Amino acid sequence: MRALRILLEKEFKQVFRDPAILRIIFMMPIVQLLVMPLAADYEVKNIKLCVVDFDRSSYSQKLVNKITATKYFRSVDYTDSYEKALTYVEKDEADLVLQIPSSFEKQLVKEDRATVFMALNAINGVKANLGGAYLRTIIGDFNEEVRLEWLQLPRLSPQPTIQVSAINWFNPLMNYQVFMVPGILVILVTMVGAFLSALNIVKEKEIGTIEQINVTPIRKYQFILGKLIPFWVLGLIILTIGLIISWAVYGIVPAGNVFTIYIFAAVYLLAVLGMGLLVSTFANTQQQAMLLSFFLMMIFILLGGLYTSIDSMPGWAQTFTKFNPVSYFIEVMRMVVLKGSGLYDIRNHLFIVFAFAVVLNSFAVWNYRKRS
Amino acid sequence: MNSAVKVNNVYKSFKKGKTEVKALQEISFEVNKGELFGLIGPDGAGKTTLFRILTTLMLANKGEAWVDGFEVVSQYKEIRKRVGYMPGRFSLYQDLTVEENLSFFATLFNTSLQENYDLIKSIYQQIEPFKKRRAGALSGGMKQKLALSCALIHRPTVLFLDEPTTGVDAVSRKEFWELLHQLQAHGITIIVSTPYMDEASLCDRVALMQESRIMEINSPKGITENFKKPLWSVRSADMYKLMLDLRSGDVVDTCYPFGQYHHVVFKKDPHTVEEAKQAIATISAKDLEVQRIPATIEDCFMELMRK
Numbered sequence: 001m002r003a004l005r006i007l008l009e010k011e012f013k014q015v016f017r018d019p020a021i022l023r024i025i026f027m028m029p030i031v032q033l034l035v036m037p038l039a040a041d042y043e044v045k046n047i048k049l050c051v052v053d054f055d056r057s058s059y060s061q062k063l064v065n066k067i068t069a070t071k072y073f074r075s076v077d078y079t080d081s082y083e084k085a086l087t088y089v090e091k092d093e094a095d096l097v098l099q100i101p102s103s104f105e106k107q108l109v110k111e112d113r114a115t116v117f118m119a120l121n122a123i124n125g126v127k128a129n130l131g132g133a134y135l136r137t138i139i140g141d142f143n144e145e146v147r148l149e150w151l152q153l154p155r156l157s158p159q160p161t162i163q164v165s166a167i168n169w170f171n172p173l174m175n176y177q178v179f180m181v182p183g184i185l186v187i188l189v190t191m192v193g194a195f196l197s198a199l200n201i202v203k204e205k206e207i208g209t210i211e212q213i214n215v216t217p218i219r220k221y222q223f224i225l226g227k228l229i230p231f232w233v234l235g236l237i238i239l240t241i242g243l244i245i246s247w248a249v250y251g252i253v254p255a256g257n258v259f260t261i262y263i264f265a266a267v268y269l270l271a272v273l274g275m276g277l278l279v280s281t282f283a284n285t286q287q288q289a290m291l292l293s294f295f296l297m298m299i300f301i302l303l304g305g306l307y308t309s310i311d312s313m314p315g316w317a318q319t320f321t322k323f324n325p326v327s328y329f330i331e332v333m334r335m336v337v338l339k340g341s342g343l344y345d346i347r348n349h350l351f352i353v354f355a356f357a358v359v360l361n362s363f364a365v366w367n368y369r370k371r372s
Numbered sequence: 373m374n375s376a377v378k379v380n381n382v383y384k385s386f387k388k389g390k391t392e393v394k395a396l397q398e399i400s401f402e403v404n405k406g407e408l409f410g411l412i413g414p415d416g417a418g419k420t421t422l423f424r425i426l427t428t429l430m431l432a433n434k435g436e437a438w439v440d441g442f443e444v445v446s447q448y449k450e451i452r453k454r455v456g457y458m459p460g461r462f463s464l465y466q467d468l469t470v471e472e473n474l475s476f477f478a479t480l481f482n483t484s485l486q487e488n489y490d491l492i493k494s495i496y497q498q499i500e501p502f503k504k505r506r507a508g509a510l511s512g513g514m515k516q517k518l519a520l521s522c523a524l525i526h527r528p529t530v531l532f533l534d535e536p537t538t539g540v541d542a543v544s545r546k547e548f549w550e551l552l553h554q555l556q557a558h559g560i561t562i563i564v565s566t567p568y569m570d571e572a573s574l575c576d577r578v579a580l581m582q583e584s585r586i587m588e589i590n591s592p593k594g595i596t597e598n599f600k601k602p603l604w605s606v607r608s609a610d611m612y613k614l615m616l617d618l619r620s621g622d623v624v625d626t627c628y629p630f631g632q633y634h635h636v637v638f639k640k641d642p643h644t645v646e647e648a649k650q651a652i653a654t655i656s657a658k659d660l661e662v663q664r665i666p667a668t669i670e671d672c673f674m675e676l677m678r679k
Contacts, residue, residue: 002479002482003479003480003482006475006479007480010465010468010472010476013467013472014465014467014468017467018467207463207466208459208461208462208463209463209464211429211457211459211463212457212459212464212477212522213480214429215427215428215429215452215455215457216452216477216480216481217449217452217480217481217482218480
């Protein structure tokens, strides 16, 4: 016990004496939580639109006005040459070209129907998709308005129509921050848990202190506990800071019990610490550990359901996310913060992550040898 | 059991890609209790590997070894309790203070600074004024004293010092060897490796190592006495030309540069200085100086390497 205590004491002393590490540990969550949720927004705004109007009629004017009046579109140019519009697209000055044919108004009035042409710059797929969809909706609205203007709609629609009205449960305003902040918090806790611990152990290897430790009679489990406990504590501190920031800055108060989050985090940290330990047993230099961590982190973030929904991934990727501990914590965070889930609701997640902890730690301990 | 360390036919190799690099071959020796034993050899001779095997940090491929009567593989736990190891590279915590480093290692060995203060007193007193300073901020000589204190904190029976004097100035080196002799008086067996031949004479016995093998084990005196050929030192104004000339002629057997002199063994031994001068008279050298000298360890090392 005395040996473990001095190991812990040493570890904390070292962390608090390294101003760079300390700054990273405490500044990273603050900066990331302040900046990332604001930037990581799925809503596409400021789509650059170029209108090619061959008609120049009052209806085409109306349509264009209606489109540019929204915050989604910003008009780049109003021209009558499709070639000119295309050069805007080529220079990446326009994302969308809307072409209104010369007989637009005439057709609309006479034949009760008209066609417009839309060209999308698909280099940024998300922007093209969403921009196209927005534009279609606006044109649809416009259509409705024109019809209303022309004829009093009959009280009963001649054709049966289904109108859809939707309600967004748990996040009624579809606020992306409520959705993103807990996810980003998970990433931060993971980074501290898995990668700082890995780097820390590899650093001992690199500067040779691990040799000095290895010739002492301390046990393997003492050394490993001495490494795991400090980062377990740091991980929970980061979580606390993060929760405070999300409350103070974004006004996010978990709908569920905060302790549910902590209980899950405590188990989750064991799993990611095991992973960090595993990385450290494979890497011999901090550079190797760094690159390995970076590689893992990319996978965890991109396949963790933070930015893209797991449900829309292909089958193989969905299977893969089952082995990604990050995805479980992100899900649990969202369940507890948004939905107010309790321990009973997350029991499966808890169990799986606990299994991760057991497997990863056993593998790491088995792979960590005092001698080669 | 009388020997503090016993090594029997130890073999170790490392795999580098497809080729196998032999680090130790047929290593056998014994170190008596209380002895100051030197492993002398150039870089890459296998000294560190041997230390790592004896301190239970590495497993040998073949052979067996005992430290303080305990077998290095099966009884490594016992060995770890009673050996001190000071690696060649300074490997204490640079961000902990002198005092913290010491008490950290003392605790890991389940002892305290006070308990064994008498042993490290003479060393620790020199660094005590800086005990609140971080180890990283110490000078080279101080770091080394701290490392030695840490290696001694649990009163080991056998102390392994891997190149403790490499990169240390001449005065500190001398001091360091005096310290080792003091420790020997406490009954600690010391095994020290060094690439410096001149330090060999400070050991009780030395093993000369070269390319993964031990060439000879003897007392420093025994080793130099084994050098049977008469040795001469030669110098002139142009030393490099002199060496080339001596080596190209057929009068001289070997000629090695040793600082300001060349150490020369003649094929046919001249009995006097005059004869020696005559033997190399064909060489036109200014200010020629010839002297009969006793062999040093380094001469013996060079001779052994030729075999």
